[in-house]
Amino acid sequence: MDVSSVDMAAAAIASYEHWSSYRDFAKFHIEQAKGYKAWLAKQVNEKTGKALAKATTHSRLMALKAFVFWLAGQSGYKSRISYADADYFNPSANDSRIATARREKKVPTIEQIKLVLSKMPTGSDIEKRDRAIVAFTLLTGARDNAIASFSLKHIDLAGRQVFQDARDVRTKSRKTFTTFFFPVGGDVETIVRDWVEHLKGPLVYGPDDPLFPATKVGLTNSGLFGALGLSRNHWKNAAAIRRIFKSAFEAAGLPYANPHSFRDTLAQLGEVQCQTPEAFKAWSQNLGHEQVLTTFTSYGTVATKRQGELLSAIGNSTGTKEPSVSEPDPETIAKVVTFLQNRAT
Template sequence: MGLFDVTRNTVSNWIKDGLRPSDGGVPYVFNGAEVKRFHDAKRTTGSTPLRIGQFKCFSCKERVFPDTKSVEKRVLENGGFAVRAVCFACAAIVTKRVNEIDCDKILDCANTNTSLEALDEVKDQIPAGIGNDSDLIDEVCYFINDRILHEWRQFAGRWSVKTVSAKIAAIRRFEAFCSGKDFSKVTKKDVSQFREHLKSSAESFGEDRLSVSTVRHLVSHLKSFFEWLIVQDRFHDLDRTLPGYFELPKKFSASALSGETRPVPTENEASQMIELAPAETIKERRDRAMVAIAFLAALRADTITSLRVRHLDADHQIVVQDARRSRTKNGKSLRIKFFPVPPIFVEVVVAWKEELIGLGYSDDDALFPDDKHFSGTIDRSQSPSISPMSSTHAVSSAFQSASRGINKNFSPHSAKHFIGQLRLKICQSLEASKAWSVNMGHENEDVTQRYYENITEERVSEIFEAFHSGEGVPVEDMELMLRYHEHELVPGTPEFERAKWLVLERQNRTL
């Protein structure tokens, strides 16, 4: 009812017209695919003539059979007839022109308090929108587990909408593999067969091949779901060891040998992206500022598009990542200090905010508004503030445009990798490294090292060239430096500190 903004009567009317509840329980539970099928079918029958007692409500866009007590007859100026009534779904007035015979039938129902649906119910009549023909159903739809999935979704409110959608997709994939089997009857054999199916999909080379990362995520989502399921009242008979049967072999946890590393801009390339980015129009200046702030605060694309003007504090060189107002990963709120990047990044972002304020934007408006708000004066008639963009497409396009000027193709996430690798160059102490990671939104340095300081193949080649050139460095120190770059040393240990000193000394000699 909330999703479609309709009343309970409308839902009841949909059920009469062919919308199938998932089971016989109450309150009603509906499968999303079934709701889509029903409304798709209603759209395909939109041109079907109305039945005798059926009215088209132009307020709620429904075909309805009004309450017979509300029916009134009207005689038109040309001698024809019309019948008016009240839509039971939205209480709007519905009117229908009819011939004399149909008018008498409708009035007869009103006089005898008989439902208008009874006027033309014949065996070969297909009610509008019922749509149960097999050719209208695009995919097999299973209903038996919908109620427990509805209960799980209430538990899943702890996660973001995107995460919940990914988990639901994994659960539905498993359900389809088991041909819609009731989850209360799932066995260890079912789980192990699905696990083997995923393993073979990852190891195949056909069109249905799944990446190792996808398989790991699917297994993680399903294991989490079944850990919740086995403690629910109606599922106590399930084997308590089921979640463990989703576990994958260790090789699926190992990092795969990538054929191509993700491109990360150098400091010179990052600066050139801003310097060469087009800035003739207000849209181009907005795009350039989005690229600049991605580097300045190591922000994700989704966070960038959801920032408000107040979130940029240029005086204190801070970007506020407020999880209550912005879209942030894992609901994190941070006060991010500007990273030590070239001054042009700060200049571009600050100039953009000043331009917005000059155009009449306030603190609660989007820092990077949609293009449509750039034409004409600011319209606040619909909302007191200008809402942020809902997608990240503009950020991706901005990066494509900025990197095109240097004949590269960098993604928005490359900015975070750039900041992660800049840490290796700048941070001289454990405390500085820790502060850098915290400012990136990471709870510990391991996350920064694991995901954003990956050593490139070019850097490995440089190190080995140094090994073979015999620059007077002992073999033990060479091996120690290589282990440092491969993140094999534990921060804080004597080995780590010596390796770090050797690397810094070597860098200073080459400058």
Template sequence: MTKRPNEKNERLKRRFLEYRKFARQLSDKSLDKELTALERFDLWNGRKDFAKFHVQWAMGFRDHLERAKTKTGQPMSKSTARAIMTTLREFTLWLSQQDGFRSRIRASDAEYFNLSRRDEAEARAAPARPAPSMKQALRALEIVPATTPREMRDKALFGLLCLTGIRISALISLRLKHVDLDDKSVTQNPREVATKFGKSMHTFFAKGFPEAEVALRAWITHL
């Protein structure tokens, strides 16, 4: 049976996440992942008071992650384990700087939340993601219908994706004013477009996709 949350631990988690959000400028999505990592560690450790931290906890948790399985029964990926350990390392480092913890936790204790060198190298070696070739993308553009307004929109969006390689979250938040057909470019204003890390970007169309430009122009003209 799962122990009830430790109120002291919960308050520390909340303060840490506030620090990460406002001082480290993490997104809500990243904060959710960090909260999940903290909760996983807290549950594994039986909700013991963080103030009683010992490096044995970190070493035991690393062993736990090495044996952990996913919902499908597969071993946890090294990249996932690395992300969890990174959160715990940052949390421990933050704790070592808080009043009431400086004499109990040293900054060097955070280093125990590290994977082995082999696992760290495996976590960093991200496998190449499969992607369609230009020939496949052109073929898809060719067969996508554009007889109704919805089909015109879909083809224009797919065309813009081919032309710019823009992130999906940014693509669906673009406005007409961000697309310059004459300049063959897209301006991603982070105040209005969901760009990664809130960065401003100016992207020019890739060559080799004339049908994509035709579809994009047709949709903008229709609007």
């Protein structure tokens, strides 16, 4: 699993150990699971001062359940812990429904993203890089951690594609795949092209140099630490990229949209643009999804406003004319694909 997922599981186990005063797991009893659940329900978020979110408590309990279930099969614990003991970490059915409920995401539109790009300055190399990062995220739908690790050799402007090579790029689940530029407008693609040419030309970057170099920090003329330009190093994580997005959206007067939300934007665009199941499958693969259902269920939710518009349109068209067989509706195609996928599984 991803390092962040491992860290979350480790944090959950550490939280339990702290509560139990580091009692030996060989002395585990189901009453400890009940006691920990009661204690966890009373905890508050240190930043907000409010009770822990249901999703937080749910993820911690699920991590502990998985750990105890695994422990029950290990030497030295088999006779002390049963597999059924892990079930005592289950949250209540109501809490589980609240924690796992799907809620509408705040997804930026293509127009909003282009507005952000138009407001971003391009005077310095750092400003050019920041603008190119936002444009590249929309153009490729790449995840922020992958973007932080791309090198120049991974982008092919002539082929209009990016090779997400897991040997070098920090892709999710370390999958290797090719992403072609999404049809989001020539203006967005031009920003990325100009940036790559700027790296290869005036800045003399080579194939193994980062596509989006980290900021070089050092002593400025004022004697304080600050940005001195671009380094030739990759970012170690995506924290800086998320800060760039936050600043860019705030400067444009729009609510913050994180880099990952652009993938939702592209998934929703695909539902409208793709006219055949094959086309949407290609769109899904371009996002790095092996199963088209992943795109539908995790990214393809119809926004509430759009849902109302579609239902109104259906109601207004009732009894007016028969639907044209030669003009298939993308929404209908999506439903058919989902139905067939469900039958296959």
